[in-house]
Amino acid sequence: MGKHVVVIGAGPAGLETSACLAKLGFNVSLVEKEEIIGGHLKKWHALFPSLLSGHDALEGIKKGLNDNIKIQTSTKVTGLEAVNDYFTVTGHNGWQAKAEAVVITTGFQLFDARRKEEYGYGIYENVITSADLEELFASGKALVNRHGNKPERIGFVHCVGSRDEKVNNLHCSKVCCITAVKQAIEVKQMLPEAEVFCFYMDLRMFGRHYEELYKEAQEKYSIQFIRGRLSESTEDKDGHIIVKVEDTLLGKPLKIKVGLLVLMVGMESTAKTKSLTKRLGLQQVSDGFIQPLEEVVRPNYTEIPGVFVAGTCSGPKSVSDTLADARSAAMAVGDYLKK
Amino acid sequence: MKLEGKRLIWQDYQKEIADDHYFYARSCIRQTFFPGAEAIFIKILRDELGKDIHDEQHHTSCTGIGYHSDVVPFDTTMTVVARQFALMGEAGYENYAASCVTSFGLYTEILDTWHHFPETEARIREFLFKATGREFKKPRNLAHASDIIYKFRHQIAAKAKYKLVDKNTGEPLKVVEHIGCHYSKMFPHKGIGGAEYPYVLSGMIEAWGGEVIDYPERRHCCGFGFRQYVVQANRGFSLSCSKKKFDSMEPYEPDMIITNCPGCPMFLDRWQYALSEMEGKTYGKGNHGIPVFTYEEVAGLIMGYNPWEIGLQVHQVPAEPLLDKIGIPYDISQKFKGKNGEDIGIPESPSYLKFYAE
Numbered sequence: 253m254g255k256h257v258v259v260i261g262a263g264p265a266g267l268e269t270s271a272c273l274a275k276l277g278f279n280v281s282l283v284e285k286e287e288i289i290g291g292h293l294k295k296w297h298a299l300f301p302s303l304l305s306g307h308d309a310l311e312g313i314k315k316g317l318n319d320n321i322k323i324q325t326s327t328k329v330t331g332l333e334a335v336n337d338y339f340t341v342t343g344h345n346g347w348q349a350k351a352e353a354v355v356i357t358t359g360f361q362l363f364d365a366r367r368k369e370e371y372g373y374g375i376y377e378n379v380i381t382s383a384d385l386e387e388l389f390a391s392g393k394a395l396v397n398r399h400g401n402k403p404e405r406i407g408f409v410h411c412v413g414s415r416d417e418k419v420n421n422l423h424c425s426k427v428c429c430i431t432a433v434k435q436a437i438e439v440k441q442m443l444p445e446a447e448v449f450c451f452y453m454d455l456r457m458f459g460r461h462y463e464e465l466y467k468e469a470q471e472k473y474s475i476q477f478i479r480g481r482l483s484e485s486t487e488d489k490d491g492h493i494i495v496k497v498e499d500t501l502l503g504k505p506l507k508i509k510v511g512l513l514v515l516m517v518g519m520e521s522t523a524k525t526k527s528l529t530k531r532l533g534l535q536q537v538s539d540g541f542i543q544p545l546e547e548v549v550r551p552n553y554t555e556i557p558g559v560f561v562a563g564t565c566s567g568p569k570s571v572s573d574t575l576a577d578a579r580s581a582a583m584a585v586g587d588y589l590k591k
Numbered sequence: 592m593k594l595e596g597k598r599l600i601w602q603d604y605q606k607e608i609a610d611d612h613y614f615y616a617r618s619c620i621r622q623t624f625f626p627g628a629e630a631i632f633i634k635i636l637r638d639e640l641g642k643d644i645h646d647e648q649h650h651t652s653c654t655g656i657g658y659h660s661d662v663v664p665f666d667t668t669m670t671v672v673a674r675q676f677a678l679m680g681e682a683g684y685e686n687y688a689a690s691c692v693t694s695f696g697l698y699t700e701i702l703d704t705w706h707h708f709p710e711t712e713a714r715i716r717e718f719l720f721k722a723t724g725r726e727f728k729k730p731r732n733l734a735h736a737s738d739i740i741y742k743f744r745h746q747i748a749a750k751a752k753y754k755l756v757d758k759n760t761g762e763p764l765k766v767v768e769h770i771g772c773h774y775s776k777m778f779p780h781k782g783i784g785g786a787e788y789p790y791v792l793s794g795m796i797e798a799w800g801g802e803v804i805d806y807p808e809r810r811h812c813c814g815f816g817f818r819q820y821v822v823q824a825n826r827g828f829s830l831s832c833s834k835k836k837f838d839s840m841e842p843y844e845p846d847m848i849i850t851n852c853p854g855c856p857m858f859l860d861r862w863q864y865a866l867s868e869m870e871g872k873t874y875g876k877g878n879h880g881i882p883v884f885t886y887e888e889v890a891g892l893i894m895g896y897n898p899w900e901i902g903l904q905v906h907q908v909p910a911e912p913l914l915d916k917i918g919i920p921y922d923i924s925q926k927f928k929g930k931n932g933e934d935i936g937i938p939e940s941p942s943y944l945k946f947y948a949e
Contacts, residue, residue: 375592375593375600377593487592489806489842
């Protein structure tokens with residue numbers, strides 16, 4: 253067919269969309285702002301629910317890449333213009349590509365946990381994020397806190413930056429509940445004597461095997477799930493984190509001392525996604541994610557013919573949902589370019 | 592603890608504080624609790640910093656305690672506050688400086704209410720005019736008095752005779768800072784440093800040579816939550832709040848506590864006495880308590896003002912151990928002498944808390 257598609261963003265969605273488009277016979281330019289492709293996945297140690305390693309998942313996705321895909325890394329997209337049924341995409345370094353269709357796969361950014369000031373991230377050394385913990389897992393190092401001690405108690409705080417009007421994020425990030433369950437189990441596997449607490453609002457175990465994993469966390473690993481949102485965390489003289497939380501099922505306030513507190517940071521739309529949305533004149537939605545033309549049956553189309561979306565730039569998704577969405581986007585592009 | 596993390600947050604919570612020409616509204620209760628504090632504020636501003644400050648005689652309570660205790664309706668409160676603003680305008684001022692943290696919070700709340708509901712402001716203007724024939728302009732700048740001392744903390748440090756430093760060891764004094772809840776917990780952006788890691792007092796402590804202690808119950812209420820104290824049946828809860836804080840700060844061996852609210856120094860000071868009488872427990876070494884100060888008193892102390900002229904003799908927890916540590920001289924024979932050398936009476940010595948009198 254020889255038609256050309258530009259895919260913006262080489263995370264799982266961009267890689268899978270490109271691979272599928274190439275298989276359909278299109279020439280693809282995949283442009284990525286970072287030096288190395290793979291997005292957040294390249295830093296993620298293991299994926300729920302099967303504990304497939306992030307590295308293996310990424311390598312699996314990359315197997316689909318072929319010579320029809322030109323990958324342009326270290327390039328920030330600064331221009332996207334539509335002229336006479338063609339799109340011209342320009343990078344900050346002068347890179348340019350012309351295409352009949354564009355797929356936006358700019359992904360998400362992790363919520364900056366410092367915005368939940370009361371949790372003390374960036375101030376108290378033993379308050380870390382789920383992403384920090386994943387990096388620690390990936391490093392293969394022993395699980396010790398920032399003071400070099402094995403934590404006797406570890407707390408996980410759900411919904412950090414999600415479903416929280418105070419930080420202007422009403423949306424659910426979908427993946428944090430099951431990630432917390434997964435990480436809590438991994439922690440128990442590394443430190444069987446440790447007590448692990450998950451502080452949650454609701455547990456949204458929507459995916460296949462998620463509920464089983466949650467049950468296993470309680471029955472096999474004795475992880476304690478406490479329904480209540482943290483009011484604050486502080487640090488004691490020895491660097492422990494003192495957590496104040498209400499157990500809303502018991503109706504009692506709790507104060508718990510933990511050696512490590514993990515904040516389950518949610519997904520947010522990126523500045524790049526927002527600027528692209530604005531530049532293209534797409535509908536601005538309060539959560540910042542790209543609004544597809546129709547969410548149920550045409551989730552990859554936008555208001556602009558020839559511009560498509562895939563992955564988490566149109567809302568939080570797991571990796572498996574992202575890949576399915578990417579394939580769906582490739583089919584939509586194929587459909588569009590046949591006409 | 593990473594101080595850089597706090598500094599990043601502090602950058603986000605700065606605000607405009609007028610440079611001069613303040614209309615000063617005093618607190619209902621501070622002149623009884625800590626009688627020197629407001630006088631020192633005016634003296635420092637006028638005599639040390641050369642600022643113009645109007646000490647209004649005719650303003651009333653802002654009704655804050657009644658408002659927060661649900662005995663004064665909001666419309667009444669807003670009308671009373673509108674009258675204070677009218678007095679400011681009549682005196683020729685537009686920068687309002689509130690001595691009380693609750694007043695400051697209440698003024699902030701009212702200005703914010705009027706911003707979002709202009710029809711409410713119009714209604715209050717009508718109430719005020721009907722009741723008093725007065726009209727008002729909203730302040731160009733609203734600050735708590737501690738904001739103003741914070742603004743000039745380096746100038747005060749430059750003129751100071753003493754530092755918050757142990758004269759024997761040369762080490763900075765370990766200082767607990769405690770801000771009043773109404774300073775920034777309701778409107779974090781109206782307080783220096785925000786609500787979680789407020790900087791208004793920490794900035795003074797740093798500038799004056801001390802070291803700030805961050806302890807687990809730092810954010811906890813001092814015990815003056817109005818319903819805890821005003822409702823007599825709840826006073827045990829008030830005492831428990833203070834005790835929780837003392838137990839939490841004790842391992843850090845603080846040399847002093849600095850506060851910016853009318854109620855906090857009162858409760859953190861007086862409840863140390865109550866706890867010592869109830870449990871025989873004191874929170875400083877050698878039967879000493881942890882001396883508690885208002886920020887004005889501390890500013891006055893480092894400027895070299897006579898401790899008895901700034902009212903330290905009415906503190907329940909004696910300030911003498913701290914004065915000795917810094918090297919501030921005092922004449923114990925004058926401690927309980929009034930303004931003209933009149934004997935104001937020596938209180939009974941507590942059972943446990945070490946007491947200083949001639």
